[in-house]
Amino acid sequence: xxxxxxxxxxxxxxxxxxxxxxxxxxxxxxxxxxxxxxxxxxxxxxxxxxxxxxxxxxxxxxxxxxxxxxxxxxxxxxxxxxxxxxxxxxxxxxxxxxxxxxxxxxxxxxxxxxxxxxxxxxxxxxxxxxxxxxxxxxxxxxxxxxxxxxxxxxxxxxxxxxxxxxxxxxxxxxxxxxxxxxxxxxxxxxxxxxxxxxxxxxxxxxxxxxxxxxxxxxxxxxxxxxxxxxxxxxxxxxxxxxxxxxxxxxxxxxxxxxxxxxxxxx
Amino acid sequence: xxxxxxxxxxxxxxxxxxxxxxxxxxxxxxxxxxxxxxxxxxxxxxxxxxxxxxxxxxxxxxxxxxxxxxxxxxxxxxxxxxxxxxxxxxxxxxxxxxxxxxxxxxxxxxxxxxxxxxxxxxxxxxxxxxxxxxxxxxxxxxxxxxxxxxxxxxxxxxxxxxxxxxxxxxxxxxxxxxxxxxxxxxxxxxxxxxxxxxxxxxxxxxxxxxxxxxxxxxxxxxxxxxxxxxxxxxxxxxxxxxxxxxxxxxxxxxxxxxxxxxxxxxxxxxxxxxxxxxxxxxxxxxxxxxxxxxxx
Numbered sequence: 001x002x003x004x005x006x007x008x009x010x011x012x013x014x015x016x017x018x019x020x021x022x023x024x025x026x027x028x029x030x031x032x033x034x035x036x037x038x039x040x041x042x043x044x045x046x047x048x049x050x051x052x053x054x055x056x057x058x059x060x061x062x063x064x065x066x067x068x069x070x071x072x073x074x075x076x077x078x079x080x081x082x083x084x085x086x087x088x089x090x091x092x093x094x095x096x097x098x099x100x101x102x103x104x105x106x107x108x109x110x111x112x113x114x115x116x117x118x119x120x121x122x123x124x125x126x127x128x129x130x131x132x133x134x135x136x137x138x139x140x141x142x143x144x145x146x147x148x149x150x151x152x153x154x155x156x157x158x159x160x161x162x163x164x165x166x167x168x169x170x171x172x173x174x175x176x177x178x179x180x181x182x183x184x185x186x187x188x189x190x191x192x193x194x195x196x197x198x199x200x201x202x203x204x205x206x207x208x209x210x211x212x213x214x215x216x217x218x219x220x221x222x223x224x225x226x227x228x229x230x231x232x233x234x235x236x237x238x239x240x241x242x243x244x245x246x247x248x249x250x251x252x253x254x255x256x257x258x259x260x261x262x263x264x265x266x
Numbered sequence: 267x268x269x270x271x272x273x274x275x276x277x278x279x280x281x282x283x284x285x286x287x288x289x290x291x292x293x294x295x296x297x298x299x300x301x302x303x304x305x306x307x308x309x310x311x312x313x314x315x316x317x318x319x320x321x322x323x324x325x326x327x328x329x330x331x332x333x334x335x336x337x338x339x340x341x342x343x344x345x346x347x348x349x350x351x352x353x354x355x356x357x358x359x360x361x362x363x364x365x366x367x368x369x370x371x372x373x374x375x376x377x378x379x380x381x382x383x384x385x386x387x388x389x390x391x392x393x394x395x396x397x398x399x400x401x402x403x404x405x406x407x408x409x410x411x412x413x414x415x416x417x418x419x420x421x422x423x424x425x426x427x428x429x430x431x432x433x434x435x436x437x438x439x440x441x442x443x444x445x446x447x448x449x450x451x452x453x454x455x456x457x458x459x460x461x462x463x464x465x466x467x468x469x470x471x472x473x474x475x476x477x478x479x480x481x482x483x484x485x486x487x488x489x490x491x492x493x494x495x496x497x498x499x500x501x502x503x504x505x506x507x508x509x510x511x512x513x514x515x516x517x518x519x520x521x522x523x524x525x526x527x528x529x530x531x532x533x534x535x536x537x538x539x540x541x542x543x544x545x546x547x548x549x550x551x552x553x554x555x556x557x558x559x560x561x562x
Contacts, residue, residue, distance in 0.1 A: 022355055026344065026347055029347060092346070096344075099345070103318055104356075107334060108361070261319075262318050
């Protein structure tokens, strides 16, 4: 005997386009956020932080050769944007859970995998748009990159976004209030961003930061983007980045499939 | 076509049974009023039928492929979307195509009189309008099974009336309709059957008329008159009615459906100036049950 009256069975990814379509609508809901946070922010980092630091450190040694500080820091700025997807996805997924929308979507036959993929696709595309808008500005300031190098970095950065979004979906399963959500976002972003070679090479960092960076996924993601940007897209770091994203998405799918649909019930 | 609820029970993590031993057969085309006090298990029953909760015991057997329309007691709203998009979401996730979904969403919004604010963000709408967005979303895809948990909360009387009229129309079209509400006077006018829960137990599930007959079997007839009622007439009246509450005005308690003329014909020598008949409904029946008066 079934436990429910309504039928919810559906093909694996049949609702994926629908999830993506509504995430796109929700994304565009706040146009000020789209323009300000997503497009202006990376330009501001490049103009006010990276360009300023370039005068302090003109060349950075990558092992296989040295690059200008702006070429070094451009993937770092992109990585910062990738990790910020974590906060935005926590906010979005909390609305879905807190307001019963996840329950509604799953009840109507959305497979958890379609839900997870649908939730991460728009942030990945937004990241790609950010990178493609920021790249000409970075070149203007003095960064050097090829088109294929940039595209490789964008693909790996988008994978990083998928990973952080998956982490957000995992974390959201345990969030019971907006206070918890805001605290988590505030506490996680800063150490994640700076315990990785985003704005400076790790060789010059203290030992504890170097140790922390080794267990920070962002280290591998920014390294993979940086390697791709200088013409080596198939690095070990790229493999780690891909693996992290796949594992993250798989775990997020598992957690969503087992999620309590009515967390307020007791 | 029917849905069999078989010995359904739900125990939450705190060990408390929110619902236990509920068995009932829901019939397609019937509008069922789900009533009971707060905490009686109404919402738990709806969530079990939806599949939002897994039963701790028993289960539900339903025809395959039923399209569900669910309206929660709490706002289930995407605050990042407009009212229109929230309704469209219901149609698209229910599996309808883009074109049909757009047309049906506009129709559903028109039905709940929200077309003029359809493209405004939901958080700019009033509580009642947000509730109507939910209702439009629950009904946009013309579901076969409508489970609505206190859908009239926050609605003005006309909107509540229009909603129940629309639900009855869906039932007449062959849908299963189960609606919980505390607005019993309104529910009584539209429902076909009454399912009463108390402390997680099924107290009654029967056609409205039978329910009222069982739990609201007495009527009050009040007759104002000029002149003096003869003691002999009063004695005859006492024999015919269940009891006489007051003599002037004359107030008597009778069986449901008792002919008023029988009382009036026994009131010789007086001039009747006013006549009032109080027919108890679902609300009175419920209140009587809530006070622990057993059914007959």
